[in-house]
Amino acid sequence: MYTNCLLGACLALLVGCATVNAPPAQTAYARVEANIPGWGAIVDVRSGQQIDAGQLLDVLAQAPTVMVGETHDNVAHHLIEQWLATGLAERRQQGAVVLEMLDSDQQRPVGDVQAWLGAGNRVRLARLRKIMQWDERWSWEQYGPLMQALMQxxxxxxxxxxxxxxxxxxAADAPADAASLFPQAxxxxxxRQRIxxxxxxEIDLPRLNAMLAIQHGRDRRMAxxxxxxxxxxxLFAGVLHTLKSQGAxxxxxxxxxxxxxxxLVLGExxxxxxxxxxxxxWLLPSQDGDGVALAPAAASCDTPLQPPLH
Incomplete structure (x- = not known):
């Protein structure tokens, strides 16, 4: 059912995906684009029926609002997102693309760069990273090609x-009971459990309340x-932000x-x-045909973790 070997081979091509001077025809996305519709399995959650990638695009193209939930360190998800953005743009005139990976204070430089590119100018990938003030919390090696495509x-x-x-x-304004911020207990x-x-x-109550408030604030801002x-x-965002029962x-x-x-949730x-x-x-195999993991293993609890919740 899953094209494990093909997907594994395609992902092996991604090593050079952020090469600055590589011509477009040599980018990882260009090399695997034709294969993306056959990766894994796309399932209509309500009916449980599998659909093909063309059917998915046809349905999404009719929706005023589409949210795509990703795993941030899974490069295959970013390739699928680039494919989705391209496919939707071919079916409709896209109004806007919203990204969790961009903070509000980046909006002006992002807009300036888009206007520059829209006027027919060009910018190298490494330069794009700098002038749009990319936040290094997000791996540019993972997101660079997607961002370049969206910005153009x-x-x-x-x-x-x-x-x-x-x-x-x-965080500073978080109430003593941050759970009260959410529409439902x-x-x-x-x-709370996820944090x-x-x-x-290993987290005390004040910090837990602060993180709850930030997570709530992120979901509200995206909405x-x-x-x-x-x-x-x-919208492209972490899976938790896109879930209807609790996210944005x-x-x-x-x-x-x-x-x-x-x-649409991108998962395994x-x-x-x-x-x-x-x-x-969109279910992707967790391993390739040789049993090698296609995505990083989930972090263990050997040491306390401090990344943002997504």
Whole structure:
């Protein structure tokens, strides 16, 4: 059912994907683009039926709002996202693309670079990284080619995340019971459990409340940016932010049950989301044909962790 060997071979080509001076025909995306529609399996979550990539694009192209949930350190997800953005643009005039990976204070340089490129100018990948003030929390080797493609497209690229200053302010203003910020107690509890697990249980209450407030603030900001963006709009963000039962969909103007919202989760075999969380899941094998893992192993709890929750 899964094209493990093909996917493994394709991902092996990605070593040079961020090469600055490589001509477009030599980019990793160009080498694997034709194979992407056959990777893994795409499943309609509600019906449980498998669909092909063309059918997925046809459905998503009709939706005013599309959210795509990724695993941030899985390079295959970024290639699929580039393929999705290209395919949707061929089917409709895209209104905007919103990214969790961009903070609000990056919006001006991102807009300036897009205008520069839109006027027919060119910029090398390494230079793009600098002038758009890329946040090094996100691996440029993973995101560079995707960003280059999005920045050269006509649809505006919008920052979906809080700035560092805003995150600090949200943390400082966090209430003693940050769970009260969420629309439902169950949502707050899921978020709390994940933060505690991420930190191996080594987190005190003030810091837990601060992180809960930041996670809530991120979801609200993504929803606000999407609501203000021209339709049709597309969001790329971490999976947790895109789940209808607890992420940014909860804060959209028309809510998580809006029929105009479609959520696609990029995952692995055996990780299908619940019906209430997503409309489609693109399942990729966790290993190639030789049993080699295609994505980094999840972090263990040998030491306390301090990355942002996604």
């Amino acid at each position: 497209a006509p649809a505006p690229v919008l920052a979906g995340n809080l700035s560092s200053r805003e995150r600090k302010q949200v 169950a949502i707050a509890e899921v978020q 505690v697990q991420m930190h191996c249980g 606000q940016v999407l609501d203000a963006a021209p339709a049709p709009r597309l 969909p909860q804060y959209l103007r028309h809510g998580a049950r809006d029929p105009g919202l479609k959520v 075999e055996g990780q299908a989301p619940a019906v209430q969380d997503a409309d489609f899941v």
